[in-house]
Amino acid sequence: MFMSEPFVLFSSSHLLALLLLVITSLLLYAFKGFLQHNPRGKSIVRYALAGLLAGSEAILDIWNISKGACSPRYTLPLELCSLTLLLSIAMLLTKSRLLYGILFFAGIGGALQALITPNLAYAFPHIRFYQFFAAHILIILASLYMTWIENYRPTWKSIGLTMIFLNIAALLVGIADYELGANYMFLMHxxxxxxxxxxxxxYPVYLLAEEGIALFIFTIMYLLFFVLPGKRSNAGKTRGHSAI
Structure with a gap:
């Protein structure tokens, strides 16, 4: 019987998966001008992302069922990335600005952390390896699509809403963890x-530390994606007017 090798952090397959994130993000950015002026192309990409996200979750469910591994303690969609995956589908289908404001930070931040330090037992070429990295890359691409193609923008208020969302989610998931004897979102250990x-x-110090780190990362993301580029753009326009 074939036994999968255990996942190794920063192995060649892990680094290639991270490279795939970079390549797909760059491709999305490179084609943003074309897609912004092509309504049919935008719809195809938007629905394709939603379909691939749904497909990745379905593959996970099918695999769990086939292995007889379904258990309320381990396989409910109560991890942060599972929640943001499902909400990303809803965001893409409804084009919700409220969901976008939350998912730009919680989705990208959570999925990126998961990609860099995966909680994954299976190495390449196991199906769980493919599913894990595909799902998390797609979560990031969903919010980048809404940013670069649909021209959505979060605000400082979005960071506050994201923190509220995370704390409400943690409270509800924590109750489920306690009742089920589970450890979703790593709230128990x-x-x-x-x-x-x-x-x-x-424990539980790391839970409090996560709050501060999340707020710090979200602030840095907002500065890097929106505040600093805006200042550079305004500075360029000022220099252009001065030269006239």
């Missing part, structure tokens, strides 16, 4: 695999 939580102290 750290994951068994290496992660950023290893540097944030013991």
């Amino acid at each position: 750290k994951p068994s695999t290496a992660s950023i939580l290893d540097f944030l102290g013991p």
Whole structure:
């Protein structure tokens, strides 16, 4: 019987998966001008992303069922990335600005952290390896699509809403963890695999540290994506007018 090798952090397959994120993001950005002026193309990409997200979740469910691994303690969609995946589908289908404001930060931030330090037991070429990286890359691409193609923009208020969303989600998931004896969102203890939580102290200190880190990362994301580019653009326009 074939046994999958365990996942190795920053192995060649892991680094190639991260490279795939970079390539697909760059391609989306490179074609933004074409898609912005092509309504049919925009719809195709938007619905394709939604369909691929749904497909990745369906593949996970089918795999769990086929292995007899379905359990309320382990396979409910209560991880942060599972929640943002489902909400990303809703955002793409409804073009909700409220969901976008939350998912730009929670979706990209959470999925990126998961991609860098995956809580994954299976290495390439196991189907769970493909499913894991595809799902998390697609979560990021969904919000980048809404940013670059649909020209959506979060605000400072979006960061506050995202923090509220995360805390409400943590409260509800924490109740489920307690009732089920589960550990969704790692609210009861750290994951068994290496992660950023290893540097944030013991339970429950790391939960409080996550709050500050999330707020810091969201602020940096907003500055890098929107504030600084806006200032550079305004500075360029000012220099242009001065030269006339």
